[in-house]
Amino acid sequence: MDMSIVMTGIGVVALAGIVVRNGILLIEFTELMVERGMNVRDAVIEAGKTRMTPVILTASATILGLIPLAVGLNIDFVTMFTELNPHIFFGGDSVAFWGPLSWTMIFGLGFATLITLFLVPVMYLMAYHRKLRAKKILAHHGLFQGLMYLPFVVQILRLFTPKEIYRN
Incomplete structure (x- = not known):
């Protein structure tokens, strides 16, 4: 019984790697389209259409390969x-x-593929609009120009702070 818990945990870690890679590929392709001048909404739709086939093929090949195991x-x-x-x-x-590793990855990939293809683009679009709204608010109040110097202020404070304070 103890070994099944370990193998399930290994399956979850392997599953997390595959799912994160799929999400990164989808977001990276979306950002590439936005950099080329495409509208964000159109870029999200185009990235979803373009990257759907590789994501589904990767998941289905992995699932079919794990069924005999x-x-x-x-x-x-x-x-x-x-x-x-x-x-x-x-x-x-x-x-x-x-068996526990295989079943964890089979059902996890089935669920995570749907999440990757539907939820990740929606969350990207929501985060993009929230970032635009925050930039407008900061620019309107003049805080954006002041915030760009924040890392320098932190470094200067760190230079003059005794090392015993932030060593522990």
């Missing part, structure tokens, strides 16, 4: 090459070890 498909390669009898069977000890 999840159901415990075993092939005896020794007898396959020596006796020409592969002795294919389901179950065994490998399912108890690799």
Whole structure:
């Protein structure tokens, strides 16, 4: 039972890597379109259409590759090459070890692919509009020009602060 928790955790970590990569690719392509002068809304739609195929293909290939591992498909390669009898069977000890990792990644990728394709573009558009609104407010009140000097002020304060204060 303890090993299944560990393998599920490893599956979640592997799943997080795949999902984050898909989200980064989608956002990076959107920002590339915006830099080329496309409207933000159109760039989000175009990025979603363009990057949908690679995201779905990556997820479906991973899911289809993990199904034999999840159901415990075993092939005896020794007898396959020596006796020409592969002795294919389901179950065994490998399912108890690799099954939790496989099922975690299969169901996680199915759900996370939908989240990546639908929720990430919406959240990007919301964050972009919020950033524009914040820039307008700061520019209207004249705070934006003052905030650009903030990192320098922090560094100057850090130079004159005793090292014992921020060492711990």
